[in-house]
Amino acid sequence: MNKESIYILEDRGIIYINGDESFNYLQNIISNDLNKVSDNKSCFSYLLTPQGKYLFEFIIIKHKNGYFLDCPKYQIENLYKQLTLYKLRSKVEISNLSNEFVVAALSKDKFSEFNNNNDAGMTIKFREDPVILDPRCIDLGARIVINLEKLYLSAKKLNLKISNIDEYYKLSHSLGIPNSDTANFQNKIFGLETNSEELNAIDFKKGCFVGQENTARMKLKEKISRRVYPIEIIDGNINLDEIIKINNVEIGKIVNNSKFPFGLFKFKDPNFKIEKVLETDQARIIVKKPFWF
Numbered sequence: 001m002n003k004e005s006i007y008i009l010e011d012r013g014i015i016y017i018n019g020d021e022s023f024n025y026l027q028n029i030i031s032n033d034l035n036k037v038s039d040n041k042s043c044f045s046y047l048l049t050p051q052g053k054y055l056f057e058f059i060i061i062k063h064k065n066g067y068f069l070d071c072p073k074y075q076i077e078n079l080y081k082q083l084t085l086y087k088l089r090s091k092v093e094i095s096n097l098s099n100e101f102v103v104a105a106l107s108k109d110k111f112s113e114f115n116n117n118n119d120a121g122m123t124i125k126f127r128e129d130p131v132i133l134d135p136r137c138i139d140l141g142a143r144i145v146i147n148l149e150k151l152y153l154s155a156k157k158l159n160l161k162i163s164n165i166d167e168y169y170k171l172s173h174s175l176g177i178p179n180s181d182t183a184n185f186q187n188k189i190f191g192l193e194t195n196s197e198e199l200n201a202i203d204f205k206k207g208c209f210v211g212q213e214n215t216a217r218m219k220l221k222e223k224i225s226r227r228v229y230p231i232e233i234i235d236g237n238i239n240l241d242e243i244i245k246i247n248n249v250e251i252g253k254i255v256n257n258s259k260f261p262f263g264l265f266k267f268k269d270p271n272f273k274i275e276k277v278l279e280t281d282q283a284r285i286i287v288k289k290p291f292w293f
Helices: 022-027 075-087 108-112 148-158 165-174 212-220
Strands: 005-008 012-018 043-048 054-063 065-070 093-096 101-106 122-127 129-133 142-147 228-238 243-246 249-256 262-265 277-279 285-286
Touching: 005 165, 012 022, 012 075, 012 101, 012 108, 022 065, 043 075, 054 129, 054 142, 065 075, 065 142, 101 148, 108 129, 108 142, 142 148, 165 243, 262 285
Parallel strands: none
Antiparallel strands: 005 101, 012 065, 012 093, 043 054, 054 065, 101 142, 122 129, 129 142, 228 262, 228 285, 243 249, 243 277, 249 262, 277 285
16 A cells, blocks of 8 residues: 555445444444444444344444444445344434545555554544544554545645555455455355454454354354455456365355455365465466465
8 A cells, every 4th residue: 555645435434323322332232342442442343143144344433422333335224224223212323424424545654654553443633533543454554534525635734645446455355354345245154254353343252242142152162164265366257156166176155256356265174275276167266365364
């Protein structure tokens, strides 16, 4: 990621939750511990199904008397409905602010100019707007949640040039972090299979959350046998849900066939190897090594 670049993440949206009971409301349903979130710290979290499957993901940022949820824009409408469903009689307000705020990414090196604390989730303010060192992996850089009208002025003050978003997502893919194209994960793949623990999305010490019982059991009994990994196409084309094989043995399937694709692999199978050539019906691929491997 170029130090002099800023990337407008147009595929991200913002939900704002505030009210007297906003802390307890969120703490009871999300997979991470909201006690970690303050004016100086943000976290990454999931909202799982009761069975522990992936449903929604978001970065949680303290904002005034409530919390921003920075999430994939395609999830916004359904996430809003799900949050409303869990609201019941809680004294909270849930707002979709995607038309007012945007999310933009900048490099870790640029963040370090303002703060030498490079802990994941570290949060500072620039002209009253939160700047967060990515809580999933600091090598993915920082992100700013900012009013659309202020974005270009702030970019100018930071001496940053608006650059091609593909540079950011190429880096994200190389680190093994899916960003906005996770629709094929929803209600199909267990949260732990999407590397939620490695991406700091789950706190097993916090107590109850939606899907906690099955998630904790799977971890304790080491029942996870599949994981999502980034893949690189050597030649050919891939299709969603296409089977991946090695030596005619099924080893996984395609779960994201975007420009920066991912597969779900049986990582405990002795045939599975990082950087080894695998095949689909129409392509040859290799599994890339994620940062946490």
